[in-house]
Amino acid sequence: MKTYTRPMAGWWKRNPYYLWYMLREASCLFLTAYALMLLWGLYRLQQGKIQYEQWRESLASPLSLAFHAIALALVLYHSWTWFKIMPKTLPRIPLPDWLVVTGGVSAVIVCSALVLVLT
Amino acid sequence: MKRSNKPIFWSLFGAGGMLSALIGPALIYKTGFSSQSLGYERVLLLAQNGLGKLAILAVISLFLFHGCHRMYHSLHDFGIHVGPGLKAAFHGFAAAGTLAAAVLLILV
């Protein structure tokens, strides 16, 4: 039987749902870069005070600020989508879906507050 | 049917995803827009403390494993053929980062 198979190239551009999915996935680029930035900071810390403070100063540069702004937006989106989909990824529990999502978002708020207060 | 080894990487991905979802935004805000309180002495205190070392290692390592696992899958989403070579490269990169962080934390 002769059939025709349509090409998949550019599939993610064909539907807004896929575009949001790709944005979610794109957050990982910035998360990886951020982890590497922290690793570099750790390296500078290990080298000594002058080197570490140089690194800390560089955090205020325009490039760093731009990177942080984009990373913040994307990782926040990752955060949101992570807990939004959590009802599907958790094993079956006697809690309604909306409560799982609310619980997750609340946990983000609490943990964020803790991080900001403790550091 | 051959059993996949995905569970190992998925567990690391999941742990990294959970950690980054909970404290990622706050950390990024901290280093990006509120780094005044991150002076050398304070951060050194954290990095020399046993629990502090574990925390720093967890953040760097799990963020890397989460990010690398997802990046590897995103390549596939873009239609790029991904084989065991690329899989080893991406997860190996995260492992290398983990090792580097561990070494630095022992030295600091």
Next chain:
Amino acid sequence: MNTITIECLRYHPESDAEPRFQSWPVPFTDDMSVLQGLQYIKDHLDGSLTFRWSCRMAICGSCGFVLNGVPKLGCETFLRDYYPGTLRVEPLSHFPIVRDLAIDQSDFLKKLESVKPYLINPDVPKKGTFIQTPGQMDEYYQYSKCINCLLCYAACPQYGLNSAFTGPAALALLHRYNADSRDAGKAERMPVVNAEDGVWGCTLVGYCSEVCPKGVDPARAVNQNKIESTKDYFFRFFRK
């Protein structure tokens, strides 16, 4: 009475190297479904237009199409919601096109067979039937509502990128049987779950559950089984 332009993908393998699009003006009333629009074209404008349909009430699963880029059932989608724009009707994505709007679903049927979608239980009650509480039925009921319409496969880019992936509906049905208290076949189904193209082919795009007309939520079924597969992977050394 208004008229809407319906544009359909055409593909006749005996004469076409590639699909093309053809449009017709279709007069419609408020209550006409997209399926009725296609039937109007076939009955009055172009009898060669090929498409599947049967029950007209979203239970047979035959009339799945991609309408303006979104997988939907033709019988429960209405022309009024696409007016005054053009309605573009394409066959279900990610399947080979046989003719016009009809696709080759044989790969899905193979996937369906592979998950052993039937109760496996050597201990059938000697007298009477299995006893099952409403709570036990609750564990699998939503996954039993699948009508095999394949909208989820049309939605799933992972299936489109790799047709070896077992896919949402088949995995949801697999879960339906594993979660049924009358079934004892979970171990037999684990090889399908644990395979690279089993649950691990899923990256939780989640669009499958968005488009499902029956609320099956295949994304949930697949991801529950990622946990099962992980448990199976790490705890297998502690069994026996």
